[in-house]
Amino acid sequence: MLKLNFDREPRWLDPAPGVRLLVRAPTSLVFTVAGETMGWTPVDGLPVESVIRVAFVKAAAKAAILDWEGVGDATGEPIPPSPEAIDALMDIREIYLAFEKDYVAPGLRLDQEKNALPPAPDGISAAGEPIATAAADPA
Numbered sequence: 001m002l003k004l005n006f007d008r009e010p011r012w013l014d015p016a017p018g019v020r021l022l023v024r025a026p027t028s029l030v031f032t033v034a035g036e037t038m039g040w041t042p043v044d045g046l047p048v049e050s051v052i053r054v055a056f057v058k059a060a061a062k063a064a065i066l067d068w069e070g071v072g073d074a075t076g077e078p079i080p081p082s083p084e085a086i087d088a089l090m091d092i093r094e095i096y097l098a099f100e101k102d103y104v105a106p107g108l109r110l111d112q113e114k115n116a117l118p119p120a121p122d123g124i125s126a127a128g129e130p131i132a133t134a135a136a137d138p139a
Contacts, residue, residue, distance in 0.1 A: 015098030022067040026107030034059035057100050058090045
């Protein structure tokens with residue numbers, strides 16, 4: 001059974017001790033914006049899938065993070081969220097992994113659970129028992 005969550009209020013995430021992120025509800029709008037705005041460039045020697053994954057998580061963070069606590073500049077002065085600051089925050093592995101696990105993954109979980117049938121390996125339809133017979137050889 002699909003369980004709907006009607007709570008669309010921002011909530012706090014605690015990705016690391018002393019760091020709190022106020023984020024939008026993980027809705028389709030946040031993930032659509034992330035997918036449309038993520039910019040990525042191939043990085044020599046790294047798998048394309050990994051580069052795209054990091055770009056998507058960073059774009060989701062930029063679309064989701066409204067405010068934060070415990071984040072400052074190099075001198076320790078608190079700074080507000082900005083695209084550059086969010087990128088720098090997501091470059092910290094512990095923060096990135098926590099954000100991916102606690103925000104992105106639950107937001108995409110429904111897509112992973114799918115329906116009763118998983119997609120076919122070619123990605124065009126749900127896999128199931130074939131019902132048509134093979135076509136005869138051409139004349």
